[in-house]
Amino acid sequence: MAKTICLYFEIHQIIHLKRYRFFEIGRDHYYYDDFENERSINDIAERSYVPALKTLIEMARENDKYFKVALSLSGVGLEQLETHAPQVIDLLQELNQTGCVEFLCEPYSHGLASLANQESFREECLRMKSKIKELFGHTPKVFRNSSLIYSDDIGAQVADMGFKGMLTEGAKHILGWKSPHFIYNCATAPSLKLLLRDYKFSDDLSLRFNNSDWNEYPLFADTYADWISQLPEGENVINIFMELCALGIFQPLSSRILDFLRALPKCCRERGITFSTPSELCSSKNKSVGPLTVPYPISWVDEERDTSCWLGNQMQREAFDKLYSVADRIRICRDRRLKQDWDYLQASNNFRFMTTKNNSVSMSRGIYDGPYDAFTNYMNILGDFINRVNSLYPVDMDNEELNSLLTTIKNQGEEIEAKDRKIEKLQKELEKYQPSVRAAEKKLKANEQVLENSKAKKACKRNSKKE
Secondary structure, eight states, rough: OEEEEEEEEOOOOOOOOOOGGGGGTTOOOOOBOOHHHHHHHHHHIIIIIIHHHHHHHHHHHTTTSSOOOOOOEEEEHHHHHHHOOOOHHHHHHHHHHHOOEEOOOOOOOOSOOOOOOOOHHHHHHHHHHHHHHHHOOOOOEEEEEEOOOOOOEEEEEEEETTTEEEEOOHHHHHHHHHHSSSSSSESOTTSSEEEEOOOOHHHHTTTTTTTTTSSTSOOOOOHHHHHTSOOOOOEEEEEEEEGGEEEEHHHHHGTTHHHHHHHHHHHHHHTTTTEEEEETTTTSSSSOEEEEEOOSOSSSSTTTTSHHHHHHHHHHHHHHOOOOOOHHHHHTTHHHHHHHHHHHHTTTTHHHHHHHHSOOOOOOOOOOSSHHHHHHHHHHHHHHHHHHHHHSSTTTHHHHHHHHHHHHHHHHHHHHHHHHHHHHHHHHOOOHHHHHHHHHHHHHHHHHHHHHHHHHHHHHHHHHHHH
């Protein structure tokens, strides 16, 4: 395998909560700042998503299948785009039509269910998988968790859902002497391939590109391609993962980050470097070099590359435990409004606003003055939300009744999955026969034409004899 770049972008949009005070519990069941949600998504769309996606579309068309890119979208982010910035969805569809993009799957809420409730995590992932199929016509084969959260246990769950590969962080404390430039596999589910983010190459673009104090500033595409081509022999998989808003928000358009990106394929082609999608790298022809053992969850956030930015203090843990205490009852819920609130309240940024860590990267807390303010506001909202859940499914609900309902839902879900797999199998079989059917139809039309010509000739002869 020649050196190849796997370029991946994430699209997720924060759902902004409004100021919600204690005395509003039980009186007001709407928790969101609609004005800020609309303003922020339109701002990001104008400054980042629209110009970035237009650039990716141009790159795909100009490079004739050589350039490839992967994207994943959260369900809550998609809902915001569909409501406030449908032009972004149109551009995603246009990019999809180039055949140079792969859409990955992730949890619908961009939340932390993988750390709390296995069944909730599974339900979200399968719901997102269906959403991607509905929007773009492709069933995702590769998975990425919220903020690339991964552990051996999570990998086993993802493999059980039928995914063949997963993206995660090339964290130093996990890799040790190993390189992120190889394909690994899950230690507890060997069929699941792992693609590890190269944080240096990724952060050079998403964090340092416009920093005039950086010793590599200004960075040009040919220099970047040289760095990749000079990697040791055999280190052939370079995974460059970042948020799409790195193009235009973290690195402003005035930095000419999009010009850099546009020039990259030509520079890479000259050096024999290719581009690959995650599915191509996770295909059976590319073998894993071995298992990667990750006993505790890792992520792509902060220096620690762990989950401490969401669950590192007592406030975050209390909010997290209280939210997921109702997870099982939410799964049997049929109230659409309650289900949507559940998605929005799970989003990981709600917990990150409560962090007391000193971050190397500046973080906006939005309406909050600090972590305690964020905790108080969220807990007020959560108090009202849980009251609504309890009114439908009381806390003292008989365990046997709850388990029976959960078992029924699980069985229905498995039945639907089995039917989906059968439909997919039949569609593939149908596709195999389609060329033969088309050939037979063509032959039949040709025979009909010959027959008509023959009849016409006979008719002409009869008319000639009569004359």
